[in-house]
Amino acid sequence: xxxxxxxxxxxxxxxxxxxxxxxxxxxxxxxxxxxxxxxxxxxxxxxxxxxxxxxxxxxxxxxxxxxxxxxxxxxxxxxxxxxxxxxxxxxxxxxxxxxxxxxxxxxxxxxxxxxxxxxxxxxxxxxxxxxxxxxxxxxxxxxxxxxxxxxxxxxxxxxxxxxxxxxxxxxxxxxxxxxxxxxxxxxxxxxxxxxxxxxxxxxxxxxxxxxxxxxxxxxxxxxxxxxxxxxxxxxxxxxxxxxxxxxxxxxxxxxxxxxxxxxxxxxxxxxxxxxxxxxxxxxxxxxxxxxxxxxxxxxxxxxxxxxxxxxxxxxxxxxxxxxxxxxxxxxxxxxxxxxxxxxxxxxxxxxxxxxxxxxxxxxxxxxxxxxxxx
Amino acid sequence: xxxxxxxxxxxxxxxxxxxxxxxxxxxxxxxxxxxxxxxxxxxxxxxxxxxxxxxxxxxxxxxxxxxxxxxxxxxxxxxxxxxxxxxxxxxxxxxxxxxxxxxxxxxxxxxxxxxxxxxxxxxxxxxxxxxxxxxxxxxxxxxxxxxxxxxxxxxxxxxxxxxxxxxxxxxxxxxxxxxxxxxxxxxxxxxxxxxxxxxxxxxxxxxxxxxxxxxxxxxxxxxxxxxxxxxxxxxxxxxxxxxxxxxxxxxxxxxxxxxxxxxxxxxxxxxxxxxxxxxxxxxxxxxxxxxxxxxxxxxxxxxxxxxxxxxxxxxxxxxxxxxxxxxxxxxxxxxxxxxxxxxxxxxxxxxxxxxxxxxxxxxxxxxxxxxxxxxxxxxxxxxxxxxxxxxxxxxxxxxxxxxxxxxxxxxxxxxxxxxxxxxxxxxxxxxxxxxxxxxxxxxxxxxxxxxxxxxxxxxxxxxxxxxxxxxxxxxxxxxxxxxxxxxxxxxxxxxxxxxxxxxxxxxxxxxxxxxxxxxxxxxxxxxxxxxxxxxxxxxxxxxxxxxxxxxxxxxxx
Numbered sequence: 001x002x003x004x005x006x007x008x009x010x011x012x013x014x015x016x017x018x019x020x021x022x023x024x025x026x027x028x029x030x031x032x033x034x035x036x037x038x039x040x041x042x043x044x045x046x047x048x049x050x051x052x053x054x055x056x057x058x059x060x061x062x063x064x065x066x067x068x069x070x071x072x073x074x075x076x077x078x079x080x081x082x083x084x085x086x087x088x089x090x091x092x093x094x095x096x097x098x099x100x101x102x103x104x105x106x107x108x109x110x111x112x113x114x115x116x117x118x119x120x121x122x123x124x125x126x127x128x129x130x131x132x133x134x135x136x137x138x139x140x141x142x143x144x145x146x147x148x149x150x151x152x153x154x155x156x157x158x159x160x161x162x163x164x165x166x167x168x169x170x171x172x173x174x175x176x177x178x179x180x181x182x183x184x185x186x187x188x189x190x191x192x193x194x195x196x197x198x199x200x201x202x203x204x205x206x207x208x209x210x211x212x213x214x215x216x217x218x219x220x221x222x223x224x225x226x227x228x229x230x231x232x233x234x235x236x237x238x239x240x241x242x243x244x245x246x247x248x249x250x251x252x253x254x255x256x257x258x259x260x261x262x263x264x265x266x267x268x269x270x271x272x273x274x275x276x277x278x279x280x281x282x283x284x285x286x287x288x289x290x291x292x293x294x295x296x297x298x299x300x301x302x303x304x305x306x307x308x309x310x311x312x313x314x315x316x317x318x319x320x321x322x323x324x325x326x327x328x329x330x331x332x333x334x335x336x337x338x339x340x341x342x343x344x345x346x347x348x349x350x351x352x353x354x355x356x357x358x359x360x361x362x363x364x365x366x367x368x369x370x371x372x373x374x
Numbered sequence: 375x376x377x378x379x380x381x382x383x384x385x386x387x388x389x390x391x392x393x394x395x396x397x398x399x400x401x402x403x404x405x406x407x408x409x410x411x412x413x414x415x416x417x418x419x420x421x422x423x424x425x426x427x428x429x430x431x432x433x434x435x436x437x438x439x440x441x442x443x444x445x446x447x448x449x450x451x452x453x454x455x456x457x458x459x460x461x462x463x464x465x466x467x468x469x470x471x472x473x474x475x476x477x478x479x480x481x482x483x484x485x486x487x488x489x490x491x492x493x494x495x496x497x498x499x500x501x502x503x504x505x506x507x508x509x510x511x512x513x514x515x516x517x518x519x520x521x522x523x524x525x526x527x528x529x530x531x532x533x534x535x536x537x538x539x540x541x542x543x544x545x546x547x548x549x550x551x552x553x554x555x556x557x558x559x560x561x562x563x564x565x566x567x568x569x570x571x572x573x574x575x576x577x578x579x580x581x582x583x584x585x586x587x588x589x590x591x592x593x594x595x596x597x598x599x600x601x602x603x604x605x606x607x608x609x610x611x612x613x614x615x616x617x618x619x620x621x622x623x624x625x626x627x628x629x630x631x632x633x634x635x636x637x638x639x640x641x642x643x644x645x646x647x648x649x650x651x652x653x654x655x656x657x658x659x660x661x662x663x664x665x666x667x668x669x670x671x672x673x674x675x676x677x678x679x680x681x682x683x684x685x686x687x688x689x690x691x692x693x694x695x696x697x698x699x700x701x702x703x704x705x706x707x708x709x710x711x712x713x714x715x716x717x718x719x720x721x722x723x724x725x726x727x728x729x730x731x732x733x734x735x736x737x738x739x740x741x742x743x744x745x746x747x748x749x750x751x752x753x754x755x756x757x758x759x760x761x762x763x764x765x766x767x768x769x770x771x772x773x774x775x776x777x778x779x780x781x782x783x784x785x786x787x788x789x790x791x792x793x794x795x796x797x798x799x800x801x802x803x804x805x806x807x808x809x810x811x812x813x814x815x816x817x818x819x820x821x822x823x824x825x826x827x828x829x830x831x832x833x834x835x836x837x838x839x840x841x842x843x844x845x846x847x848x849x850x851x852x853x854x855x856x857x858x859x860x861x862x863x864x865x866x867x868x869x870x871x872x873x874x875x876x877x878x879x880x881x882x883x884x885x886x887x888x889x890x891x892x893x894x895x896x897x898x899x900x901x902x903x904x905x906x907x908x909x910x911x912x913x914x915x916x917x918x919x920x921x922x923x924x925x926x927x928x929x930x931x
Binding site: 102109111120244246250266372373 | 444519521630633791890
């Protein structure tokens with residue numbers, strides 16, 4: 001077993017959407033690491049690489065580093081306000097390489113980009129897919145097993161994916177302003193029965209939008225259509241992306257917005273504004289786990305693997321909470337930043353295993369579209 | 375770029391410093407079997423025009439072919455896609471009809487009234503068309519949204535709130551964007567009626583109704599179909615506006631269906647098919663407009679400012695004042711909200727925003743030079759070719775209106791990816807695509823003016839043996855200063871606000887101002903985003919104003 005499932009360190013019990021406890025082996029059926037191509041052989045043993053690195057370091061105090069690691073990621077990761085600049089600096093400090101971060105729209109566009117480029121892609125790493133996309137990503141055959149034994153992960157679910165490693169995660173939630181809405185609805189049914197207005201994103205163009213469609217499906221199964229029909233009058237509008245919806249919410253266009261349980265942390269930490277909160281829903285909250293993987297045709301497979309290992313160390317993980325505003329996959333030694341302890345922790349986490357998530361996507365979107373088009 | 379007041383050598387002139395105008399009809403006698411062969415300069419102009427047309431064909435259709443060619447399977451359209459087609463057609467038709475219907479009284483009022491600040495008002499009224507959609511939508515919602523001015527006012531009066539989300543919101547936003555454009559197009563039509571006709575009408579004792587029947591209706595018959603078609607095409611490819619204000623999946627446009635085919639399904643065949651549907655709809659709309667439009671045939675006048683002797687009655691004055699005031703309130707209040715929202719945060723904008731601003735200015739400058747060169751080459755070729763090839767060239771120049779930015783971006787990516795690193799091509803590609811997107815407007819501005827120059831000065835220049843660059847420099851360009859300035863301003867402003875294809879090609883260091891604006895919002899920094907939005911608005915308007923004014927000064931000099 002190349003991977004041990006670590007029990008969630010959070011108090012809540014993780015459960016699969018079928019009600020069974022999450023356990024190893026629920027991940028996608030993917031080529032096992034041991035049966036995958038032994039990549040080191042082609043690219044030299046680690047000791048030889050280390051020697052080469054040392055030689056390069058001795059030969060040149062040259063500013064031009066030996067190798068370039070190309071990381072494809074979503075746009076908000078590379079932005080000046082995202083984790084990108086700090087992650088680049090932190091890895092370059094230890095890798096004797098140059099990190100080239102390439103932003104390509106959002107998570108789903110990231111996969112489309114890799115598919116456009118195919119085997120000729122110059123990318124070593126793709127960072128920013130989520131569990132909605134991992135099954136489809138694996139099916140492209142463009143990703144290689146990471147072959148890494150991860151450290152203890154602080155995820156609410158077990159992790160057992162030979163191709164992808166998580167770097168952060170969060171729960172979707174409806175965020176509200178406690179001064180305007182002191183008593184938010186506590187479930188989808190309560191939301192439907194209330195006169196609270198919400199802003200959501202389109203599942204066809206936005207990751208949180210797709211998350212909500214999955215959330216309703218995971219929480220209510222066959223009642224999903226009925227839930228959507230009930231929600232329809234509560235929905236002020238459906239936006240193209242997260243930014244539009246959140247911007248409209250902050251301008252007072254609706255009482256609640258679909259976002260993450262971690263969103264209030266931004267307002268608290270960066271703006272010293274404690275009025276934003278995420279409403280706990282009795283059904284539980286759907287998870288988003290963001291992952292990275294290395295490409296089968298990575299020009300620098302060894303460097304790529306080193307980056308994935310680095311990704312789960314403190315140097316990377318400590319950057320995540322206050323730049324990506326998500327939970328780090330491995331809580332850094334210093335703990336989470338002050339303010340995160342105020343966040344709402346759902347009782348129950350919901351998540352479709354990757355294969356199932358991919359299988360129900362079209363039907364779930366169609367359910368959503370049908371109910372809201374009436 | 376505009377020539378500003380640079381003193382250009384004046385060509386031969388006669389009478390009062392204004393160029394002599396030959397009536398096109400009068401000149402026909404000179405063209406016959408004995409006409410001299412085409413001078414060498416004409417061949418070059420035609421060749422340059424054809425090169426530009428080839429580039430545009432690759433950009434608009436080559437990219438589509440690249441996407442279709444890359445598809446694993448031919449695309450199939452489902453029921454949801456046809457629903458998107460129906461909604462798209464419906465909202466674009468409604469938006470175009472309402473925009474143009476409202477533009478007619480505004481354009482008439484602006485055409486027959488003179489008041490201090492009129493020129494400034496016309497520039498400011500053009501602003502919504504230049505804004506990035508996200509900024510404009512936020513501006514609209516600050517006025518018409520749930521917490522906006524309108525609902526605050528209604529609440530103060532104890533009246534129930536109105537909601538902007540739904541079909542009414544989509545149309546409201548599209549009218550906001552396109553009323554300025556429609557007004558501008560129709561205003562040009564009004565100003566093209568020679569002042570002499572109005573004097574004659576006044577001398578004959580025409581009532582306003584007579585004036586409308588004999589002068590204004592034929593002009594509208596000529597101008598309105600084109601304006602309708604342009605607004606229809608712009609609304610057809612709308613995406614973020616329709617989605618955000620449409621209230622839900624009922625407001626799905628074809629462009630969103632294309633986006634979904636790429637992003638969620640990676641179904642290139644379907645994306646290509648949808649793009650072809652979009653092209654077909656646009657072609658149909660353009661053909662319809664072409665078929666309905668009738669040349670008004672006013673002939674030429676002496677280019678005197680229109681002094682309207684027929685519009686002095688208090689009733690008409692009041693009517694015009696109301697039209698102008700309503701349009702100004704409707705178009706300028708959302709902009710004012712963007713200004714007041716952004717002003718407190720302008721000084722504290724972070725450094726990356728300023729770097730992105732500089733980059734956007736450079737892209738805008740490059741796009742503008744490129745768009746003007748391409749438009750000029752196309753327009754010169756069009757005036758020198760027979761009606762059929764000229765019509766084809768004009769259609770190619772206007773084709774970008776029908777193209778899906780997403781298909782262009784993806785197709786270019788597929789074409790360029792085997793050759794180079796996409797990030798290396800980011801800025802040239804952005805400049806080229808922005809130029810092509812602005813080209814339809816630049817071409818529409820240049821073409822009539824160029825035809826007029828050719829009609830009035832072409833023969834004289836021919837007889838003097840002026841060809842090539844000398845003719846361009848001495849005869850053509852000085853007379854095109856005004857439309858060139860307008861086209862430059864429009865291109866620069868549209869390019870400033872465009873997000874378009876940059877995302878597929880961008881490298882993290884290469885962010886433009888609109889992209890930084892989205893990134894600020896994506897990083898929860900809504901206040902700084904408001905400041906960046908104001909910066910974008912101010913720069914777009916400033917660029918437009920500077921180029922447009924430069925062109926006017928150049929025309930006078």
